[in-house]
Amino acid sequence: MAIKTFVDREENPREGLLLIEKAMLAYLAFTLVLVIVFWNSINAPLMQVANRGLILAMTVGLWFLYRKFPCKVTRYARSIAQFTLLPYWYSNTYDFNCLLPNLDHIMASAEQSIFGCQPAYVFSQVFTGSFWSEAFNLGYVAYFPMIMATELYYLFGRTHKFERAAFVVMASFFIYYVVFIFVPVAGPQYYYCAIGLDSVAQANFVDVGNYFASHTEMLTAPGDSDGLFYNLVLGSQNAGERPTAAFPSSHVGISTILMLICLRDKQYKMVFILLPFYVLLCCATVYIQAHYLIDVIGGWISAVLVYALTARLYKMYAK
Numbered sequence: 001m002a003i004k005t006f007v008d009r010e011e012n013p014r015e016g017l018l019l020i021e022k023a024m025l026a027y028l029a030f031t032l033v034l035v036i037v038f039w040n041s042i043n044a045p046l047m048q049v050a051n052r053g054l055i056l057a058m059t060v061g062l063w064f065l066y067r068k069f070p071c072k073v074t075r076y077a078r079s080i081a082q083f084t085l086l087p088y089w090y091s092n093t094y095d096f097n098c099l100l101p102n103l104d105h106i107m108a109s110a111e112q113s114i115f116g117c118q119p120a121y122v123f124s125q126v127f128t129g130s131f132w133s134e135a136f137n138l139g140y141v142a143y144f145p146m147i148m149a150t151e152l153y154y155l156f157g158r159t160h161k162f163e164r165a166a167f168v169v170m171a172s173f174f175i176y177y178v179v180f181i182f183v184p185v186a187g188p189q190y191y192y193c194a195i196g197l198d199s200v201a202q203a204n205f206v207d208v209g210n211y212f213a214s215h216t217e218m219l220t221a222p223g224d225s226d227g228l229f230y231n232l233v234l235g236s237q238n239a240g241e242r243p244t245a246a247f248p249s250s251h252v253g254i255s256t257i258l259m260l261i262c263l264r265d266k267q268y269k270m271v272f273i274l275l276p277f278y279v280l281l282c283c284a285t286v287y288i289q290a291h292y293l294i295d296v297i298g299g300w301i302s303a304v305l306v307y308a309l310t311a312r313l314y315k316m317y318a319k
Contacts (some may be wrong), residue, residue: 013070020167027174051114058215081165097184098213105189108205119293123223133223136287137233139280171310176250186243189218189289195313212243252299260307
């Protein structure tokens with residue numbers, strides 16, 4: 001699409017907030033209530049309120065900018081800006097998780113009962129060598145590029161469906177974040193580190209209570225430590241990973257939703273482009289010990305339900 005069509009003034013500017021902005025504000029309000037309720041227990045409550053004030057100010061500011069310069073650039077910038085806030089909203093789930101007892105011992109016990117082992121412990125021992133390490137770490141690194149590629153594909157190639165795709169993905173993230181707040185599971189890389197690999201090998205899954213409220217150490221990830229993608233994953237984990245948000249896997253859930261969006265719109269070329277990265281990503285979540293295998297299965301099941309719900313919400317409320 002020609003750039004001119006993006007900067008031309010819109011004849012009928014959108015009134016009010018975009019649906020994606022309303023979804024964010026609903027989540028902001030929900031978590032703000034939680035901050036107020038747990039004011040004396042949660043980490044840095046005043047800062048959390050201030051952060052939400054800044055997010056609100058940014059959203060309102062972009063809305064005013066669009067009202068003054070109503071064109072596709074300023075309208076789509078409003079949606080894209082919300083995606084830049086995802087790292088904050090993700091890390092914030094940890095602040096709420098610290099208020100609740102950890103559930104990893106239940107997840108690890110269920111894993112052992114279902115599969116007779118700990119797939120996150122065994123997987124990397126079966127798929128050894130630099131090739132598998134780099135392949136799976138590439139899949140894990142591809143998560144946010146997959147989201148970005150899908151949204152840009154719709155922005156420039158299927159512009160009339162961009163806002164739907166953006167809303168479905170963003171609203172899906174918020175639904176997962178609500179689940180993460182109330183289901184405090186850190187994942188194998190944190191839990192195995194907390195109880196020790198000897199306990200894992202003996203299937204002795206200890207209840208660690210609120211251990212992760214004050215401990216964020218994780219196991220050294222398996223694989224080729226000299227590999228490019230290994231170190232990209234390591235860098236991203238060191239920068240923003242927290243002992244939170246393991247069940248269900250939002251990596252698997254959101255990437256599955258991306259596939260469902262493209263399949264629904266019969267964008268098969270995009271499906272085939274994403275497919276290799278999607279398969280590697282699903283494997284990588286267990287390989288690097290970020291998730292239990294049941295987290296992955298939960299990601300697949302939840303993705304279908306979350307996609308159906310968010311797509312329905314968009315159909316009901318989009319103007």
